[in-house]
Amino acid sequence: xxxKSLVKVALRSIxxxxxRSFLTMLGIIIGVGSVIALLSVGKGTQSDISGRIQxxxxxxxxxxxxxxxxxxxxxxxxxxxxxxxxxxxxxERDATLISHASPxxxxxxxxxxxxxxxxxxxxxxxxxxxxxxxxxxxxxxxFTEREMxxxxxxxxLGATVADTLFPGIDPIGARIRIRxxxxxxxxxxxxxxxxxxxxxxxxxxxxxxxxxLVRLSDGKTVNSIMASAVSEQMVEPARTELGLLMRESxxxxxxxxxxxxxxTQTEINExxxxxxxxxxxxxxxIAGVSLLVGGIGIMNIMLVSVTERTREIGLRLAIGAREADxxxxxxxxxxxxxxxGGVLGILFGFAAGAVIGKLTxxxxxxxxxxxxxxxxxxxxxxxxxGFYPAKKAAALNPIExxxxx
Amino acid sequence: xxxxxxxxVTKVYRMGDIDVHALRGVDLVIEKGxxxxxxxxxxxxxxxxxxxxxxxxxxxxxxxxLEGIRVSGLGNRRLADIRNEKIGFVFxxxxxxxxxxxxxxxxxxxLYDRAGRIKDPERKAVEALTRVGLxxxxxxxxxxxxxxxxxxxxxARALINEPAILLADEPTGNLDTVTSMDIIGIFKxxxxxxxxxxxVTHEPDIARQGKRMIExxxxxxxxxxxxxxxxx
Ligand SMILES: Nc1ncnc2c1ncn2[C@@H]1O[C@H](COP(=O)(O)OP(=O)(O)OP(=O)(O)O)[C@@H](O)[C@H]1O
Ligand SMILES: [Mg+2]
Numbered sequence: 001x002x003x004k005s006l007v008k009v010a011l012r013s014i015x016x017x018x019x020r021s022f023l024t025m026l027g028i029i030i031g032v033g034s035v036i037a038l039l040s041v042g043k044g045t046q047s048d049i050s051g052r053i054q055x056x057x058x059x060x061x062x063x064x065x066x067x068x069x070x071x072x073x074x075x076x077x078x079x080x081x082x083x084x085x086x087x088x089x090x091x092e093r094d095a096t097l098i099s100h101a102s103p104x105x106x107x108x109x110x111x112x113x114x115x116x117x118x119x120x121x122x123x124x125x126x127x128x129x130x131x132x133x134x135x136x137x138x139x140x141x142x143f144t145e146r147e148m149x150x151x152x153x154x155x156x157l158g159a160t161v162a163d164t165l166f167p168g169i170d171p172i173g174a175r176i177r178i179r180x181x182x183x184x185x186x187x188x189x190x191x192x193x194x195x196x197x198x199x200x201x202x203x204x205x206x207x208x209x210x211x212x213l214v215r216l217s218d219g220k221t222v223n224s225i226m227a228s229a230v231s232e233q234m235v236e237p238a239r240t241e242l243g244l245l246m247r248e249s250x251x252x253x254x255x256x257x258x259x260x261x262x263x264t265q266t267e268i269n270e271x272x273x274x275x276x277x278x279x280x281x282x283x284x285x286i287a288g289v290s291l292l293v294g295g296i297g298i299m300n301i302m303l304v305s306v307t308e309r310t311r312e313i314g315l316r317l318a319i320g321a322r323e324a325d326x327x328x329x330x331x332x333x334x335x336x337x338x339x340x341g342g343v344l345g346i347l348f349g350f351a352a353g354a355v356i357g358k359l360t361x362x363x364x365x366x367x368x369x370x371x372x373x374x375x376x377x378x379x380x381x382x383x384x385x386g387f388y389p390a391k392k393a394a395a396l397n398p399i400e401x402x403x404x405x
Numbered sequence: 406x407x408x409x410x411x412x413x414v415t416k417v418y419r420m421g422d423i424d425v426h427a428l429r430g431v432d433l434v435i436e437k438g439x440x441x442x443x444x445x446x447x448x449x450x451x452x453x454x455x456x457x458x459x460x461x462x463x464x465x466x467x468x469x470x471l472e473g474i475r476v477s478g479l480g481n482r483r484l485a486d487i488r489n490e491k492i493g494f495v496f497x498x499x500x501x502x503x504x505x506x507x508x509x510x511x512x513x514x515x516l517y518d519r520a521g522r523i524k525d526p527e528r529k530a531v532e533a534l535t536r537v538g539l540x541x542x543x544x545x546x547x548x549x550x551x552x553x554x555x556x557x558x559x560x561a562r563a564l565i566n567e568p569a570i571l572l573a574d575e576p577t578g579n580l581d582t583v584t585s586m587d588i589i590g591i592f593k594x595x596x597x598x599x600x601x602x603x604x605v606t607h608e609p610d611i612a613r614q615g616k617r618m619i620e621x622x623x624x625x626x627x628x629x630x631x632x633x634x635x636x637x
Binding site for chain 2: 002005012016311312314315316317318319320321322323324325398399402403
């Protein structure tokens with residue numbers, strides 16, 4: 001039998017019941033679509049995420065108060081904010097396995113520069129922060145130990161803040177007001193982009209931690225301490241050492257549990273991958289269920305189609321169609337429905353991927369292999385679920401089929 | 406060699422515990438170029454015999470030889486091929502594909518022309534439709550054709566693969582008297598061009614239009630005679 005005529009017959013039957021055919025395809029569209037969206041976003045995200053984790057810093061250790069919920073550590077009663085500048089001093093003085101350490105004092109507030117204003121995050125840090133996060137300045141300079149000691153009211157702007165407050169203007173030397181406290185801009189950080197959560201890391205202002213503590217915050221609360229281990233191999237030993245030093249600094253007795261937590265870059269890495277893995281699993285199960293439901297839908301519609309066209313099948317048998325011809329005809333129809341669903345699903349998937357990509361500013365990767373595999377796979381679904389109805393059509397008795405009412 | 410030879414052909418349908426004897430030993434020889442009408446009461450086995458002759462059904466017993474080929478005992482695939490190459494069917498209910506032009510309906514059997522006997526399907530289909538007087542209805546779909554015209558399309562479809570025999574089961578059953586005579590006229594014309602025709606009908610007027618009449622009763626041939634030229 002001629003393939004052209006087979007396809008034509010199948011298309012005619014599909015077009016005769018446009019809405020029905022489309023609804024039948026829906027399961028395949030959603031199934032293939034989510035696979036495509038998942039893979040195109042996933043592939044982009046994976047490379048983005050590893051890049052962003054690198055952008056977090058090198059051999060990073062982060063000490064947080066136990067109350068912040070990291071790592072499920074319990075905390076001492078009445079002392080939920082437990083990090084202070086003296087902890088930082090202690091670590092800088094006694095820790096041997098870290099090369100840098102910096103307090104992080106976090107406040108949010110309104111920033112005014114001339115007629116422009118902007119609500120952003122201000123972090124009080126030490127000059128070590130530049131090395132810990134491998135985040136050099138683009139313009140001007142970062143503040144020094146001396147400015148830290150003297151509690152200078154100097155600020156280094158993130159690229160986004162600089163763009164917003166000083167569009168097209170060199171901000172170095174300009175005066176800004178953070179929470180109504182006047183500061184002088186001395187530098188602009190290089191652009192870092194988004195972090196794993198999709199937050200703009202450049203929407204930030206850095207000031208000396210001492211200044212931030214006294215002028216912008218409550219004078220004592222250090223939100224976290226960031227440190228760099230001397231090498232990648234030393235991250236775990238450094239964690240142990242920092243733990244011991246912190247316990248000493250907090251004068252914890254032997255039976256008292258830590259009132260702080262220490263996280264390392266590896267853990268953050270693992271969290272990120274486990275989140276991606278969960279997303280992947282979720283989307284794959286949606287895809288799997290949709291494809292199964294789509295396949296059953298195709299089977300159902302093909303059974304209806306066989307019943308509706310019993311007389312046609314009888315006629316075809318009478319004019320010389322072999323059973324195999326009838327079978328192939330219905331298999332072709334099922335596969336075409338499924339392939340159309342596959343193509344629509346591919347388009348839908350990329351559209352969805354593009355939207356997700358836009359929303360999260362991740363890159364989309366269109367892998368031709370994924371397209372080909374999805375296309376072929378939807379064809380296989382059509383053949384698999386079309387098999388039983390086609391078999392049923394081919395097994396019809398020609399005489400009975402001819403006289404079917 | 407006769408075109409068709411039935412030897413002691415029987416057909417038994419099993420209905421649960423009961424055997425229904427539709428044909429009880431039919432002997433029949435039909436030569437090329439004949440125009441045979443088969444008549445008989447309802448349930449006498451006319452359709453059953455036509456289905457056997459058309460290789461749509463295999464006999465339970467006896468032998469069927471078509472153009473020297475022993476058809477009884479062939480497998481489904483071979484039977485399908487024989488139906489495509491040697492037999493044209495016309496049914497009471499026309500059985501045209503809906504929403505499909507006359508031309509495409511007529512071309513349908515060529516889809517299964519595995520041997521590739523017919524070279525130019527479209528030209529052949531136009532030719533067949535012209536033969537039944539529908540040269541001006543090529544692109545009409547069945548719902549825009551009268552019953553008589555639909556049956557002519559069905560006849561054209563039966564002709565397209567140049568069959569040895571044209572089998573018709575009550576082809577005028579759904580048509581009025583005038584249209585019935587038109588259709589019979591087409592059969593007579595085709596027969597005069599050399600096509601063998603076997604026509605099942607229960608209308609005596611129609612039956613008399615053939616050259617030979619066979620009457621079935623209870624699965625057996627009870628009368629078999631040539632129709633006199635005067636028409637009776
Ligand atoms: N598929 C079947 N299963 C069981 N019995 C059948 C079947 N087909 C036909 N018969 C029986 O065989 C007998 C002959 O049937 P057939 O259809 O050949 O009669 P007919 O002469 O064509 O009648 P009519 O003029 O009503 O069309 C009938 O008794 C019928 O009930
Ligand atoms: Mg009958």
